[in-house]
Amino acid sequence: MSKDSRMRATINQKLTEMGERERLKELLRAKLTECGWKDQMKAHCKEVIKEKGLEHVTVEDLVVEITPKGRALVPDSVKKELLQRIRAFLAQHAT
Amino acid sequence: MKMEEVSMSSLDNSKLEGLAQDILSDLVEDACLGLCFEVHRAVKQGYFFLDDTDQESMRDYEIVDQPGVDVFGQVYNQWKNKECVCPNCSRSIAASRFAPHLEKCLGMGRNSSRIANRRIVTGNNTNNKSESDQEDNDDVNDNDWSYGAEKKAKKRKSDKVLEKIPCALFSLRECCIAPRWRCILMSHPVYLLKKFNAPLSIRALHERKSS
Numbered sequence: 001m002s003k004d005s006r007m008r009a010t011i012n013q014k015l016t017e018m019g020e021r022e023r024l025k026e027l028l029r030a031k032l033t034e035c036g037w038k039d040q041m042k043a044h045c046k047e048v049i050k051e052k053g054l055e056h057v058t059v060e061d062l063v064v065e066i067t068p069k070g071r072a073l074v075p076d077s078v079k080k081e082l083l084q085r086i087r088a089f090l091a092q093h094a095t
Numbered sequence: 096m097k098m099e100e101v102s103m104s105s106l107d108n109s110k111l112e113g114l115a116q117d118i119l120s121d122l123v124e125d126a127c128l129g130l131c132f133e134v135h136r137a138v139k140q141g142y143f144f145l146d147d148t149d150q151e152s153m154r155d156y157e158i159v160d161q162p163g164v165d166v167f168g169q170v171y172n173q174w175k176n177k178e179c180v181c182p183n184c185s186r187s188i189a190a191s192r193f194a195p196h197l198e199k200c201l202g203m204g205r206n207s208s209r210i211a212n213r214r215i216v217t218g219n220n221t222n223n224k225s226e227s228d229q230e231d232n233d234d235v236n237d238n239d240w241s242y243g244a245e246k247k248a249k250k251r252k253s254d255k256v257l258e259k260i261p262c263a264l265f266s267l268r269e270c271c272i273a274p275r276w277r278c279i280l281m282s283h284p285v286y287l288l289k290k291f292n293a294p295l296s297i298r299a300l301h302e303r304k305s306s
Contacts, residue, residue: 008114015118028122029129038130045134049143057138062131070127071120079119086115094111 014093024085031078041070 015021032038048065049057137143159168178187183200 004110008117011114012118021122024118024122025125028126032126041127041130042134045130046144046147049134049138054138057135059131059135062135063128066131067124067127070130071123074123082119082122083115086118087111090111090115 011090011094015089018093020089024082027085028078028082031081032074035075035078037070037073037075037078040073041066044069 045062045066048062052061134143158166160166161168163170165171177190179190179193180187181193181196181200183197188196
C-alpha cells in the first residue's frame with residue numbers, strides 16, 4: 001500500500017516537474033470556458049451569493065457549494081480529451 | 096531512480112486508469128477552486144454583479160423583429176434616396192454619390208474634371224486654341240493614372256502609335272508617351288525602365304535614343 005502511494009507521489013511529481021500539469025490545467029480552463037461551463041458556474045455562484053448575502057459569503061462557502069456541481073457539469077467530451085492526454089503521459093512515463 | 100522505474104512498471108492497467116481519473120478530478124477541482132477565488136474576489140471588489148440588469152431595462156434593448164425596421168427599431172434605408180445639392184455646380188446628387196462627385200467637381204482627385212474645365216475655359220479663348228489642344232492631348236494620353244481596362248486598351252493603342260514613328264523623326268516631346276515614361280526616358284538609365292515595368296516599345300525607344 002505504501003508502495004502504491006509512493007508511486008502516485010512520484011508520478012504526480014513528474015507531472016508537475018515536466019510542466020504537463022500546468023499545460024493540462026490551461027487546456028481544461030480553455031475547454032471549460034469554451035463550452036459554457038464557466039458561465040453556468042457563475043450563474044450558480046450568483047444564486048449562492050444571493051442566498052448567503054453579499055457581505056457574508058466566504059471562499060469556503062463557495063467551494064463547498066460549487067465544487068460538486070462543477071464536477072458534475074464538466075462535459076464528457078472534455079473529460080475524455082483530458083483523460084486521453086493523461087493516459088498518454090502515464091504510458092510514456094510509467095514504464 | 097532505478098527503484099522507481101521498477102516499481103512503476105509494476106503498475107497494472109486498472110491502477111493506471113485509477114491514477115488518471117484521480118489526476119483528472121484533481122484538475123477539475125483546481126479549476127473549481129480557481130473559479131471560486133475569482134468569483135469571491137469579484138464579489139468583494141464589487142464588480143461581480145455589474146452585468147446584472149433588471150428586466151425593465153433589458154426590455155429597452157430587445158431586438159426588434161418587424162418588417163421594414165432594423166434591430167434597433169429604426170427605419171432603415173431612410174437616407175437611401177436623400178439628395179444633396181453640390182455647392183460647386185448646384186446640381187442635386189444622391190447622397191451616396193455626393194462625396195465622389197464633390198471630389199471631382201472641386202478638382203481634387205486624380206481623375207477630376209480639371210481637364211474638362213480647362214477645355215471649357217480655353218474653348219472661349221480661341222487664340223490659345225492650338226497650344227491648349229496639344230496640351231489636352233497630352234493629358235488625355237496620361238492614362239497612367241486612370242483605372243481599369245480602359246487604361247490597358249489605351250496603352251496598347253499608344254504603344255502601336257509609338258512603333259509607327261520613324262526613328263529619324265522621332266522626338267520625345269512630340270510623341271504621345273505618358274509623362275512618367277517621358278521623364279525616365281529623358282533623364283534616367285535603362286534599368287529604371289525595367290524597374291518600373293515599362294512597355295517593351297518604350298524600352299525600344301530608349302535604345303534608339305541612346306544609339
